[in-house]
């Protein structure tokens with residue numbers, strides 16, 4: 264699958280046109296890879312890429328109909344670059360998927376991915392209603408962050424209740440300190456913006472915008488063993504923190520919405 268590489272004075276990035284999928288981001292101030300890409304990721308376009316930043320749209324998670332793909336329609340299709348701007352310390356890339364509507368979403372919409380690649384990476388997924396009727400959509404920037412050792416990582420900035428998809432319960436308060444020690448699949452219904460992954464070797468700061476939820480996911484050992492595109496110990500080096508719209512957002516004709524995650 265075609266890969267686009269950006270290498271400017273302050274950062275480098277790789278992106279697959281399949282899925283409009285960012286694969287790597289490395290700021291040159293520390294030359295540290297922020298994203299995790301599974302060594303067993305399938306890169307031939309036959310399934311979504313495991314790792315990097317999958318784009319989920321126009322729904323998050325399982326679809327309403329069993330025969331539709333999880334996480335929407337666009338991580339499974341080709342995107343095209345519509346604009347490139349190079350500034351001194353920043354490259355701006357805009358991409359669009361070949362199609363925005365399909366089974367499960369038959370509305371007139373325009374979807375644009377805008378990447379600002381500089382000292383930090385800004386990822387914006389912009390939805391525009393180009394039709395005459397309102398529609399409801401969801402989605403996520405399903406980012407996989409690289410960590411040195413999942414057992415030593417803490418997340419800061421996440422408080423309050425969350426839906427625990429592993430235990431199938433609603434929890435009143437987030438753990439404090441927030442560590443990951445087992446399979447984790449949580450939807451935090453929060454608009455909190457600033458989250459840190461505290462890690463002695465691989466710290467990452469996130470600023471999120473336009474979301475109604477932050478999703479924390481790590482499949483851990485047993486679940487990974489049943490996933491063909493996860494390596495045996497891959498779960499130890501990754502943590503997903505996703506800026507997501509899980510509750511459905513209604514967009515009126517002519518309106519736009521930006522779901523954004525800034526990674527530093």
Ligand code: BG6
Pocket residue numbers: 311324333334405428448449478480505
């Ligand atoms: C997370 C979901 O966002 O994505 C999990 O909360 C899901 O339930 C995970 O397992 C990975 O999804 P997929 O379709 O990429 O395997």
